[in-house]
Amino acid sequence: MITPTLDETKDQPTLLTVMTACALFGGPVLTYRAFKQSAPRNIRGVANSEFAAAIRGLEEAGVGKVCSVQIPRVTNPVIVFVKEDPDKVQWPKDICCQTDYRARFHQAVNKSITIGIKRALIASNCVPDGMFADIE
Numbered sequence: 001m002i003t004p005t006l007d008e009t010k011d012q013p014t015l016l017t018v019m020t021a022c023a024l025f026g027g028p029v030l031t032y033r034a035f036k037q038s039a040p041r042n043i044r045g046v047a048n049s050e051f052a053a054a055i056r057g058l059e060e061a062g063v064g065k066v067c068s069v070q071i072p073r074v075t076n077p078v079i080v081f082v083k084e085d086p087d088k089v090q091w092p093k094d095i096c097c098q099t100d101y102r103a104r105f106h107q108a109v110n111k112s113i114t115i116g117i118k119r120a121l122i123a124s125n126c127v128p129d130g131m132f133a134d135i136e
Contacts, residue, residue: 013043016095018054022081023063023096026107028131029121030055030081034110055081062090063101069120078117082126 013021021043022030032051036044046054059066064083071078086102109118109132118135121127 010042013046013050015050015054015057018043018046018050019057019061020096022051022054022058023083024100024104025110026104027109027113028083028105029109029113029117029127030083031078031110031113031117034112037112038110052079055079058095061093061095063093063095065126067121067124067126069117069124069126071114071116071120074116078120080117080121080126082121 021039022035025035025039032048035046035051055064055066058064058081062084064081067080067082068077069080083105086098086105089098089101091098115135118132122129122132122135
């Protein structure tokens, strides 16, 4: 006896969903690699182009800035989204609430953000001095 079963279909995340996930990602900086490894499971499958569109949208909304930094011994530049300090972001936003953003902003930097990326961000003046405690 065979019984047909249907798996629940899941829709592709919308741009606003990806933007919210990026804004609420832990730490003050975000790369595509960190997002793919540590974002909520239902959003990890987004393509690089969708991620790029989301962080550009966040930049236009004033939530942060997109920086391209060259890392030594890496062929292509790394695109990094540097979040704006929660006190400098104009609220209210339809992306997320200020208290959630503030709590996530002050979390530790994701483990996939390497020392090389941190040094490149500091050297290119993309982040304020003292953002990374492990870099002297």
